[in-house]
Amino acid sequence: MPILRYAVLGHPVAHSLSPRIHAEFGRQLSIALDYSAIDADADEFDNALAAFAASGGVGANITLPHKQRAAAACETLSDRARRAGAANTLARGATGWHGDNTDGVGLVRDLTGRHALDLRARRTLLIGAGGAARGVAPALLDAGIGDLFIANRSADRADALADALAQPGRVHPRYLDDLRALGEFDLIVNATSAARDGGLPALPMSLVGKRTAAVDLSYGEVAIPFLAWARAAGAHDAIDGLGMLVEQAAESFALWHGKRPDTDPVYEQLIEHRAALVTAD
Structure with missing residues (x-):
């Protein structure tokens, strides 16, 4: 054979x-x-x-x-x-x-199974609006998260993803520059590849609260800058994408x-x- x-x-x-x-x-x-x-x-x-x-x-x-x-x-x-x-x-x-x-189901299985996170009603920030973000956003919504804010450098791409998700009132596109005014999130997912080029966007620590889970869809060295920011800001959980990759x-x-x-x-x-x-x- x-x-x-x-x-x-x-x-x-x-x-x-x-x-x-x-x-x-x-x-x-x-x-x-x-x-x-x-x-x-x-x-x-x-x-x-x-x-x-x-x-x-x-x-x-x-x-x-x-x-x-x-x-x-x-x-x-x-x-x-x-x-x-x-x-x-x-x-x-x-x-x-x-x-x-399979990205979305992989992420949800890793977070809920391996890391025992309850995703229900979590106010969620998704950073990025490219293919990685598109792959996980529907599954996060299906898993029962609360409002989903999509932050991206390009408003057109954030708007396009929000439109594709077709849940007005629950999904909110935003500029990255708007982040400082958005308050705390229970779940922050970094779906950008910017860190590969040393270009992780500047993120205010005010996004992080005591129960925040910060998740990078990348793994290894690429995930280090975002996870270091999350830990410095006091995130309850800082998780890279290795488990998602396997799932x-x-x-x-x-x-x-x-x-x-x-x-x-x-x-x-x-x-x-x-x-x-x-x-x-």
């Missing part, structure tokens, strides 16, 4: 833990697979995805900055991907790619293989690996 080919496409993508995660899932469930990382910038994405399909690729994860472009490249979309206007999981069918979005990967794996792996052992392995790297430094 030929080994099934999968990949993660993004830019940059060399840092991605997805190949390691899916290899562990495959070993756990005795499924042979080949999972690689493909670096493609915005101009290369369509050609890279087509080349991957032509070479026998049957499934792909999509990371920054291509999630919205990936949705447009799909023949069909799940309800989750359609609501988000972004896809992070593609499955190859007879007529083309089918797109899904959304498990959803992708289940879509492709019909079996959902146990995420806890893989998450613990990644935590131990990270600790070992810090010790080695």
